[in-house]
Amino acid sequence: MTQKEIARRGLMLVLSSPSGAGKTTLSQKLLSSDNGIVMSISVTTRPPRSREVDGRDYHFISEEQFERLVEQNALLEHAFVFGHRYGTPKELVDVELEKGRDVLFDIDWQGTQQLDESARDDLVKTFVLPPSWDELEMRLRARAQDSNDVVKSRMSKAVDEMSHWAEYDYVIVNRDIDHALSQIMSILLAERLKRKRQIGLSEFVKNLNPNL
Amino acid sequence: MTQKEIARRGLMLVLSSPSGAGKTTLSQKLLSSDNGIVMSISVTTRPPRSREVDGRDYHFISEEQFERLVEQNALLEHAFVFGHRYGTPKELVDVELEKGRDVLFDIDWQGTQQLDESARDDLVKTFVLPPSWDELEMRLRARAQDSNDVVKSRMSKAVDEMSHWAEYDYVIVNRDIDHALSQIMSILLAERLKRKRQIGLSEFVKNLNPNL
Numbered sequence: 128m129t130q131k132e133i134a135r136r137g138l139m140l141v142l143s144s145p146s147g148a149g150k151t152t153l154s155q156k157l158l159s160s161d162n163g164i165v166m167s168i169s170v171t172t173r174p175p176r177s178r179e180v181d182g183r184d185y186h187f188i189s190e191e192q193f194e195r196l197v198e199q200n201a202l203l204e205h206a207f208v209f210g211h212r213y214g215t216p217k218e219l220v221d222v223e224l225e226k227g228r229d230v231l232f233d234i235d236w237q238g239t240q241q242l243d244e245s246a247r248d249d250l251v252k253t254f255v256l257p258p259s260w261d262e263l264e265m266r267l268r269a270r271a272q273d274s275n276d277v278v279k280s281r282m283s284k285a286v287d288e289m290s291h292w293a294e295y296d297y298v299i300v301n302r303d304i305d306h307a308l309s310q311i312m313s314i315l316l317a318e319r320l321k322r323k324r325q326i327g328l329s330e331f332v333k334n335l336n337p338n339l
Numbered sequence: 340m341t342q343k344e345i346a347r348r349g350l351m352l353v354l355s356s357p358s359g360a361g362k363t364t365l366s367q368k369l370l371s372s373d374n375g376i377v378m379s380i381s382v383t384t385r386p387p388r389s390r391e392v393d394g395r396d397y398h399f400i401s402e403e404q405f406e407r408l409v410e411q412n413a414l415l416e417h418a419f420v421f422g423h424r425y426g427t428p429k430e431l432v433d434v435e436l437e438k439g440r441d442v443l444f445d446i447d448w449q450g451t452q453q454l455d456e457s458a459r460d461d462l463v464k465t466f467v468l469p470p471s472w473d474e475l476e477m478r479l480r481a482r483a484q485d486s487n488d489v490v491k492s493r494m495s496k497a498v499d500e501m502s503h504w505a506e507y508d509y510v511i512v513n514r515d516i517d518h519a520l521s522q523i524m525s526i527l528l529a530e531r532l533k534r535k536r537q538i539g540l541s542e543f544v545k546n547l548n549p550n551l
Contacts (some may be wrong), residue, residue, distance in 0.1 A: 133512070135436070254534075286550050297532045298540055310532055311352045317529035320509045320522055322466075328510055336472050338498050 134327030137224035138318050139246060140164065141232045141239050141295075144255035145285030147266040149301045153255065155284070161315065164229040167220060170196065173211035182185050186216070204234070204241030217245070222251060229315065236291035251318045254295035255312065258302040300314050346539030349436035350530050351458060352376065353444045353451050353507075354523070357497035359478040361513045366445050368463035368520050372426070373527065375397065376441040382408065385423035416446070416453030429457070436461060441527065448503035463530050465523065466507035470514040514517060 144150040146230050158166060170186045173192050188196075193212050196202050205214030215232070232242065235282050242250055257263040267281050292298055297314050301307040322328060330338045356362040360416070370378060382398045384405050393399050400408075405424050408414050416427030435442050445455070454462055469475040479493050504510055509526050513519040534540060544551045 157343060255520070256544070257547070274434045289544070289548070291550055292544060293534065295534055297529070298534045298537060299532055300543075301511035304503060310528065313528035314532060316428070316522065317509070320511055320526060322505065322507055322510045325510060328504070332468065332504060332511075335468070336501070339502055 131195050133257045133325050135227045135319060135325045136249070137163075137229045138251050138315075138324060139167075139220065139224070139230050139232060139242065140311075140315060140318075141234060141242065141252045142252060142255060143234060143236055143239055143252070143291070143295065145153070145257065145263060145288040146258040146281065147263045147270065147285060148255045148256075149266075149304060149307065150233060152304060153301065153307055153311060154231060156304070157315075158231065160308070161312065163227075163319075164231050164315065165223060167215055167230045167232045169213050170202075170216055171211060173246050175212070203245045204238045206238060215242070219224075220246075230320075234293060235288055239291075239294070246310045248323070250296040251297070251314065253297040253299065253314060254292045255307065256289070256298060256300045258300055263281050269315055299335065344539075345537050345543050347391075347439045347531060347537045349441045349462070349537060350463050350527075351379075351432065351436070351442050351454065351461045352523075352530075353446060353462060353464045354416055354467060355446060355448055355452065355500070355503070355507065356513075357469065357475060358401055358467040358493065358514065359475045359482070359497060360467045361516060362445060362467050363514065364516060365519055365523060366443060368516070369523055372441050372520070373524065375531075376443050376527065377429055377435060378451065379442045379444045381425050382414075382428055382437060383423060383425045385425075387526040411512070412504075415457045416450045418450060427454070432458075441531075447500055448506060451503075451506070451547075459464075461537070463509070463526065464507040465509040465526060466504045466510065467503070468504065468510060468512045480520065506522060 132232060142150050142154060154166070158164060159302055168182070168186060170188050170189050172188060174186070175181060175187050180268065190212070193214065196214060196216065197205060201217050202214035203217050205212060220230050232238070234242070239252055242268065243252070263266060265287060267285070268278055299310045318324065340344060354362050354366060362462060366378070370376060380394070382400050382405065384400060384402050387393060387397070387399050391397065405426065408426060408428065409417060413429050414426035415429050417424060424442070432442050444450070451464055456463070475497060476494060480490055511519055511522045530536065
């Protein structure tokens with residue numbers, strides 16, 4: 128029996144940050160460099176955009192289906208954004224956690240607070256800070272190619288998101304994407320070694336010596 | 340300001356294991372591969388053995404000095420072993436933690452329990468398990484070159500120590516020394532990224548944007 132085979136319960140890794148801090152790139156790099164973690168797929172009432180695939184980007188469902196999930200208490204968190212509803216289905220996450228696979232969440236502080244209430248023991252909350260405010264503004268401007276007003280509104284949303292950094296377990300500064308990725312990998316690897324997540328440890332120790 | 344310069348409080352990394360599980364080798368490798376962590380140096384009333392250096396291996400002190408430290412509540416933990424007293428001086432550890440340096444402890448479950456009471460927030464408790472009982476016995480026999488009775492008594496001490504694995508935050512199986520070292524490094528790196536240990540974060544965030 129190798130250590131890999133000690134049964135473990137998966138964890139829920141939350142990455143939050145103001146937009147422009149590099150969270151999306153970090154998520155993609157993390158998913159492609161580690162086989163043990165998958166992206167959480169939300170349900171939404173929003174219609175699919177071009178190139179979006181049902182079951183890969185989102186599970187696209189009707190208002191009625193969404194309402195039923197809320198009534199059944201089947202969502203770990205949900206939100207209403209620009210006229211559409213979004214949520215995280217509990218069952219899809221549980222299936223992964225029970226298989227010993229980790230689930231990655233790219234959500235804001237409000238979603239994180241809801242997850243904290245519905246799934247605290249499985250949650251690992253990480254906040255990604257930008258290295259400087261100028262750099263954040265530059266990234267948002269480059270991305271937006273929009274009017275000053277749009278950039279201003281995004282910056283104010285960034286301030287709001289960032290004000291919640293102290294609600295997180297871990298905080299990293301994304302100065303260099305590869306260094307930030309290695310920091311997230313360390314957090315993930317360490318959290319997998321937490322005793323409470325290694326649910327097969329009692330059995331492993333009993334097999335070592337029946338007196339234990 | 341680089342992330343390294345965000346002030347942090349050091350942590351106390353405890354490694355416990357039955358003897359023969361490779362803890363001493365792991366400690367030495369960890370100390371030589373990371374500049375941010377130093378070994379805790381105990382005080383003891385035992386006389387120095389040949390090659391032991393005062394202030395490097397132990398701080399050798401008198402019974403009276405030891406007694407005074409106990410009375411002043413200046414020890415984080417202490418124990419009486421084979422007629423001699425051993426203890427961890429609080430002040431020496433605090434100086435390192437305040438400089439943002441981590442301190443490594445190679446202690447048993449009893450010492451760990453005392454540290455838990457005196458310094459819980461700074462403590463990261465890691466237990467190292469052997470891959471198999473046969474291997475543990477083999478290592479103890481090889482080391483002892485002693486009578487069966489001595490080996491038996493060591494094995495029974497190993498069972499006692501190992502029975503406390505569930506009191507630790509992290510558990511690793513030392514199947515391969517380099518893999519085990521990388522796991523301990525991940526734990527150390529992740530724990531350094533805990534928000535609560537990065538005491539300079541508020542200032543860093545305020546410098547990012549005065550509205551925060």
